[in-house]
Amino acid sequence: MSKIARFVIWICSKFTKNEIQEIIAGLLDVLQDRNPEVKPKDDFKEKHPNYRNFFVDPLAPLTQPHRIRQEPTPSQNWRDLLASYEKEHGKPLPPVKYRAGSPRVPESTRCPSCQAPHAYLYYNDGKKRSQLLCKVCGHLFQQEKRLRPAQTKYYCPYCQHALFTWKQRKEVTIYKCCNDACPHRIHNLNKLNDRERDLAQKRNSQFKLSYQYREYHYQPHELDLPQPESRPGGIDLRAIHNGPNILGLVLTFYVSFALSARKTALVLRSVFNISISYQTVLNYAAAAAFYCHSFNLAHKGSIDDLSAADEAYIKILGKRHYVFFFISSKNLKITAYHLANTRNTLPAIIAMKEAFRTADPNQILILVSDGNPSYPAAIHFLNALSTQNPSLQHRKVIGLQNLDSESQEFRPYKQLIERLNRTFKHHVKPSHGFNSTNGALALITLFVTHYNFLRPHMSLGYQTPVALPELENITTLQGKWAKILSLAA
Structure with a gap:
């Protein structure tokens, strides 16, 4: 049963005939644009699922193409060609006759197509003396290959064509494959439906078809993991007025039992007769997060x-x-x-x-x-x-x-x-x-400490993800919090 059919059944079960007629009249107003406050749902994205659908290509680019330039292998034999010429014309093909003062081809040079010796080769570009023509097979070639050093940094992993710099920004350079016959481009093009193909004729830039690679230029200091402040608000855990047990109780209720700072202060005052403010709870948590952060990373x-x-x-x-x-x-x-x-x-x-x-x-x-x-x-x-x-x-x-x-x-x-x-x-x-950002980072850090070292998991046999021998003989959560802070300090 379709979604529309189920919706019609639901309407008939909830509304009377007159109410359904009013609903239909209201829907007609919407369809005829007589109700400017209500618009039907736009189905453009449903009809064009690949429109502006950005994704990162899974394969990394190549730094060197897999294809290797190979010297052309001789396709003919110059002796066979001379024999066929003599048979056809009734006389042998004479070597090249040089004029007085004309340049001579070096004796070590041979035609790459038929391996004819230098006697059948001559320069075809005058004084430049770079282009040679074979008199036997008619092959035209360069005496010395003048190839510029390759400046390509990346190659397409699908077609091995060179990637060109498409866009360049401060933090990233985007390389793109320009080969229209690339298998990756053809594969993405075949995924487009008929509507998308028609739209691609007008908005080709809105469809990601060719292979792209983003090279980021982040510096090493930009990749450092931020940590909570060392002494937020001037709070030093070694100089607070309360002992480690009370500090452990604060972290137990605020982090492990997921109570708010105000409710944590209320529980401590109502149950344990410990009078501290909710701001003190936040200060203790922020100060403890600095030590727990390094503890999390180290253990x-x-x-x-x-x-x-x-x-x-x-x-x-x-x-x-x-x-x-x-x-x-x-x-x-x-x-x-x-x-x-x-x-x-x-x-x-x-x-x-x-x-x-x-x-x-x-x-x-x-x-x-x-x-x-x-x-x-x-x-x-x-x-x-x-x-x-x-x-x-x-x-x-x-x-x-x-x-x-x-x-x-x-x-x-x-x-x-x-x-x-x-x-x-x-x-x-x-x-x-x-x-504040530091307050959020402090609670995140303490949550990770609780999750990794204090929270038992049923799928792990009611053990913690990271087992610490120092916590095995401690039975209370506040004692474990105090021990972790002592190990981290």
Whole structure:
């Protein structure tokens, strides 16, 4: 049953005949543009799915073409040609007779087509003395090849034609394949439907058909992972008025139990008779995040061959920001996190660089993500920086339905990162947004510490993703928080 038929049945079950007539009259007003406030849904994108559909080509460009220039092999034998000439004309073909003062061909020169010796060769371009003509087979060739040194930096991996500089900006240079017969272009062209083919005649630039490669020019200092402030608001954990146990209680309720700062202060005051303000809770969390950040990076350990990545959004001062998360597939630990105000390539590179920092040199890594083109672009960037063979591979899972075999195979890993995002949103929801970037980064850092070192997972046998021997004999969460801070300080 179609969607329209189900909708008609639903209308008939909810409305009377007179009400349905009023609905039809209202719909007619919309169709005849008599109601300026209501417009039908635009189906342009449904009819043109490939229109302005940007994606990063999966294959990296070649630095050297696979095809090798080879000298032409002789296709004829000069002796056979001389014999056939003598048989046809009744006399042998005489060698070249030079005039007085005319240039002589070097004795070592031979025709590349029939291997005729220098006696049957002569210069065909006068005083230039660069072009030779064979009297036996008529082949025209250059005595010395005058090839300019190749200035091509990249070649198309599909047709091996040279890529030209299409667009150049401060942070990126875009190279493009200009071969209209490239198999990659023909494949993309065959995916267009009839409407898209007609539209491509007028707006060809709006369809990505040819192979493109983006070379980013980020400096090493731009790829450093940001960290929370060392002493936010002048708070030093070594000089606070409360002991480690109270600090552990603050982090337990604020981070592990996902309470707001105000509710954390209320619980401490009502249950434990500990009088601290909600601002003190925020200050303690921000100060502890600086130590936990370095602790997270130092104790995350090795990573699995397969990881998943996605972004979760939060609001800082009313504006949307994005948190990049990378999670390992087997031990379920968060291997990287990064807060940025965009979903562009640079934050993806920063997070991905940290996620794969502890990988083995010969480890083949696979990253599963959604259709965000920042991830394959970041993979190309990191593979280009690697001194060894490219070790990062990308697998894409798009939408909620498995439309291809790749989505069906890697769907469970995409669901893994989605569950992590839901857990993260549960922990940041009580904050109702943040007033500063450092406050948001502090809670993100503490959440990762809780998730990796303190939160047991049922699929891991109720063990934490990263097991620390120092925490085995500690039974309370506040004690574990205090121990982590003592190890990180």
